[in-house]
Amino acid sequence: MTRYIIRRLLQFIPVVIISTLVVYAMVFLMPGDPIRALGGDRPMSEAVQATLREQYNLDDPFLLQYGKYLWGVFTAGDFGTTFQGRPVLDIIEQRLPVTLQLAAVTFVIQGVLGVIAGLLAAIYKDRFIDRLVQVSTVVVVALPTIAIAFLLQLAFGLNLGWFPIAGAGDGLYSFILPGLSMAAVSTCMIARLLRSELLEALQSDYVRTATAKGLTRSRVIGRHGMRNSMIPVVTFMGADLATMMGGTIVVETIFNLPGIGEQVFRSIQGQEGTVVVGIVTLMVLFFVVINLIVDLLYGLLDPRIRYE
């Protein structure tokens, strides 16, 4: 087990190096001079442009630029600065908590609502509640996140005034509408996934055995049915959490939450290689860590799965 974890952790190193190299190369290869574009319609003086280019090593060949960047990261923990002189670490430090809170709220909402809905639908198969879950999930899955976000904002923010429309100023409260918007589609996926898995499990031999032994229905479903059915659900939720960063771009923008997603979008537009690389590295790390945790969770859910 420990050896497995160490081996997985070592794999992080090439993954991070390759992904940052690729991202850095992509930003580097974008045509046009980012410093020239900073001035807009009214160009900055040549002298100022030259100073800025030198400061950001933009006149160096690609590999040297990347080398200087990595050197700064490893020797001084310096993740570079934006063209405006703001340290990338500052930005991450300020924005990450926002995105993490959003992700956490989303994760909890979809976990709780999705599992409850899926469980109820399976238990009351073909009854009203099952039909309700089936129909409503299809409708919600079909709606784009942006439409859901906008509807929630309009209805519960503007008209009913129950939740703030924008910003992160009201603590956890501010994250409920954005979290709901982000969670909506996944909640439905989880509900449907769990429903079908659970129905399948309830038909299986070991559940029949458990029932035959005289266990109560809740114990049968809880201990035997759910335990196996949760493996695909956990896999899904893990993958979903890892890719959630992408969804934050839309939702953070609409609800004016200053998080990581919105920053990535903005920095790509401004060809700010160092900012994009810094954040993407973080996302890559996040992704691999989540994957590791998911893999470890399998073992807890199903002791037959072994690591070596």
Added chain:
Amino acid sequence: MARTTTWRRAAVASMALGALTLSACGGGDGGDGEASGEGGTITAYNCEPQNPLVPANTTEVCGSWVLEHVFTGLVQADTETYEPIPGVAESWDTEDNVTWTFELGEGWTFHNGEEVTAQTFVDTFNWAVDPENAQQSANFFDNFLGYQEVVDGDADEMEGVRAVDDHTLEIELTEPFSPLPDMLTYSAFFPMPQEAFEDIEAFSSAPIGNGRYQMDGEWEHDVQIAVERYDDYAGEEPGLPQRLEWHIYSDIDTAYMDVQSGSLDILDSVPPNRLTTLEGDFGENWTSFDTGSFSYLGFPLYQEEFQDVDVRRALSMAIDREEIIDSIFNGAQTEATSIIPEFLPEGRDGVCESCEFNPDEAADLYEEAGGPSELTVYFNSGAGHEDWTEAVANQWRQNLGIEDVTFESMEFAQYLDLHDTEEVTGPFRLGWTISYPNAQYALEPIYTTDQSSNYTGFSDEEFDNLISEANAAVEPDEASELYQQAEDILLEEMPVIPMWFSTYHVAYSDNIVGDSIQMGEGNTLTHLWKIETSES
């Protein structure tokens, strides 16, 4: 700021029905009467400033809006006439438009207590042009005597900026320049205290100015910037509200809803997609301003097919600007009938004859001149130019019988590269915003020979001469007239097709007294807003 992305707009369209039925916010007609409260807090929309809050480094609206409240320059612009009025300088004088003497007023201090003297400006200006400091607006000083020497590293200080005594500042230029007082209203010329030079990083997130408002804490990136009234302000017209908070939004539509719900007081740039519902949502609580933000389609005059002026005029006359403004911008622009913004003292309405929609004459002219039957239109992507350039292209197809119009769009950085290497092969869109209220700035940088912002390659000796003469004219009236003559040449030669000037629509909450809202020189609202005192 115009980053209204298409997906957002699509969503808005699809939700329009819902919005109509749900919008319940009434207009505040609770009589403003004598309620002209001072004090209180105003919250205003802002976008995240792109650059650190250093005067000479801030070139865009979001940062300028803050700086204009935190600093007062030598000269200010009158918000009604846009003429120069005293700031730190009580008066100024010149005999030849080359050497200028500014008499500074008494009692001006920075928010940290440091006195503002002539030497303050000398230090600030020299710091701003030092290439080591890489200030984006450094080249605004390029007509100051000694600028080039400092840029080349041959001198530490500009010869042309001198403190005669504590309260007398002398500025010497390389050539006559009548708009100097207007230019000095621009934020690049705001004074900075000694503390700034010692630790510019600390300064840039909490600038110490000499203006009506002082920073309350640091700039909280992407969240807010807060300022408090500075009670020792030495100038006239101190700020009215006790406190201003700029709440920073990444999406204007969200800010719009926040004003609707009452949690934000002022939004200065209502997005076009909201204009149709503005009156329904806000009743009386909105107003609009013309700005000096000019959009044009330029011609690459270095390409053969655009060298005939009749081709250029025909293309201009074939565009129905009004229709495009109505159908695509919901009226959020004002048709350009001139090149100098109309609200400036030199501005004239309706002087651009070839800007009038005249499809028949355009078609004849185009055919006679043998205009090209295929065109490529250039614009930068992701900034909301797709729809209107396509509409223009359609009108050209329809009115001029141009068979084929294609589009080239790319990111702004690449777009500028293409201009620098003169590889543009057809009409291109660009914009120009005046940084200070003078006709010179609407003309000289874009159309004089070999200027850095002259993307068309236009070069006309008579035009260049008129600009120089105007810059040298000692009488303001004489200068105005010469600038107008220069504008006439442009309207005759049409190196660019004037399209429109942006109109800002401002929505506000019941807290604000409507007629106290005023647009300042930098296309931003000024400090004079009044707060409605609660009647109940």
